Amino acid sequence: xxxxxxxxxxxxxxxxxxxxxxxxxxxxxxxxxxxxxxxxxxxxxxxxxxxxxxxxxxxxxxxxxxxxxxxxxxxxxxxxxxxxxxxxxxxxxxxxxxxxxxxxxxxxxxxxxxxxxxxxxxxxxxxxxxxxxxxx
Amino acid sequence: xxxxxxxxxxxxxxxxxxxxxxxxxxxxxxxxxxxxxxxxxxxxxxxxxxxxxxxxxxxxxxxxxxxxxxxxxxxxxxxxxxxxxxxxxxxxxxxxxxxxxxxxxxxxxxxxxxxxxxxxxxxxxxxxxxxxxxxxxxx
Numbered sequence: 574x575x576x577x578x579x580x581x582x583x584x585x586x587x588x589x590x591x592x593x594x595x596x597x598x599x600x601x602x603x604x605x606x607x608x609x610x611x612x613x614x615x616x617x618x619x620x621x622x623x624x625x626x627x628x629x630x631x632x633x634x635x636x637x638x639x640x641x642x643x644x645x646x647x648x649x650x651x652x653x654x655x656x657x658x659x660x661x662x663x664x665x666x667x668x669x670x671x672x673x674x675x676x677x678x679x680x681x682x683x684x685x686x687x688x689x690x691x692x693x694x695x696x697x698x699x700x701x702x703x704x705x706x707x708x709x
Numbered sequence: 710x711x712x713x714x715x716x717x718x719x720x721x722x723x724x725x726x727x728x729x730x731x732x733x734x735x736x737x738x739x740x741x742x743x744x745x746x747x748x749x750x751x752x753x754x755x756x757x758x759x760x761x762x763x764x765x766x767x768x769x770x771x772x773x774x775x776x777x778x779x780x781x782x783x784x785x786x787x788x789x790x791x792x793x794x795x796x797x798x799x800x801x802x803x804x805x806x807x808x809x810x811x812x813x814x815x816x817x818x819x820x821x822x823x824x825x826x827x828x829x830x831x832x833x834x835x836x837x838x839x840x841x842x843x844x845x846x847x848x
Contacts, residue, residue: 578715581722645779646725659729661779663801663810677777677803677810701775702803702810 576651583691584649584656584684591693592642598634600627607693608685614697617708636707637675639667644680654686662698666705675705712787719829720785720794720822727831728778734770736763744825748833754847772846773813777801780818790824798836802843813843 587606594602604623607613612621613629620629634640643663650657664676678700685694723742730738740762743749749756749765756765770776782797800814816838823832 578713578718581718582714643779645781646728648722648725648729660725661728661777663777663779674801674810674812677801701777702808704809 574653576649576656580651580656580686580691581649584658585647587684587691587693588644588647588660592644595630595633595642596640598631600630603627603630608687611693612695613693614695615708616698616700637664637666637705639665639672641665641667651684656684656686656691658682658684664705673704675703676700677702710789712785712792716787716792716824716829717783717785720792721783723822723829723831724780724783724796728780731766731769732776732778734767736766739763739766742831743834744823744830744832747831749836750833751836751838768846773800773802773843774845775803776813777803777810787822792822792829794818794820794822796820800843813841814838815840 590602591606594606604626607626610622611626612619613626620626641664643665644660647658647660658680659682660680662676662678662680663674666673666675678698681697681699682693683695684691686692727739727742730742740747740759743759743762745759746757747759747762749762756762777800779799779801780796782795784795786793796818798814798816798818799812801810802813803810816836819835819837820831821833822829824830
């Protein structure tokens with residue numbers, strides 16, 4: 574059965590919770606947006622499973638003051654309890670009181686419904702522009 | 710009858726496909742988001758019909774270094790098979806060699822959409838830029 578509108582809206586909510594968690598140094602809430610064996614793959618490495626994902630969220634918040642993740646242009650497809658998504662990412666920091674746009678990229682995601690809740694099984698981010706000195 | 714949640718979600722995903730296609734210069738997929746007689750216009754320009762729109766897609770991707778269109782603040786209203794949408798647009802340009810992303814345009818869209826054979830399409834997009842700074846295009 575194809576995804577319903579309710580599924581699509583739940584997946585958009587998941588992205589919002591993901592961005593809120595990573596931007597507020599809440600590693601546990603960040604890890605909660607993934608399946609237990611979830612993977613985040615970025616250009617210079619990856620984090621797999623709850624502990625590594627929570628540590629990564631903390632490392633990002635620590636090194637990027639006032640970080641804000643913004644996503645848009647969601648294209649979501651799926652069937653039953655499995656979905657795939659592609660969307661844009663913009664990443665801002667507030668550096669000495671000034672907002673700066675530091676990153677642009679595209680996510681390619683695999684999602685799965687576990688016990689009734691949509692989760693990321695894998696997120697891959699392809700960065701097409703990055704201008705902040707720190708990259709985890 | 711107002712629009713259903715399904716209709717609104719399909720329209721939001723249409724915007725996603727429009728931006729993904731436009732930003733990689735996939736002129737056919739971009740033109741597919743319009744009706745056959747679709748129109749893209751501003752106060753200065755007007756492009757009408759599939760072949761003309763495809764040319765605009767090519768000119769945009771050639772004219773803006775590595776464009777990234779982000780659209781948000783959707784307000785969608787409609788009835789049955791027709792809809793109007795307002796949204797905000799920020800156009801980024803990403804310079805691969807310098808690794809930086811900058812804003813080249815900020816504005817808003819006023820769109821008219823219709824459902825054709827079960828699929829929502831843009832019939833007309835009217836764009837108004839409050840800010841535009843892209844040295845190379847359009848002159």
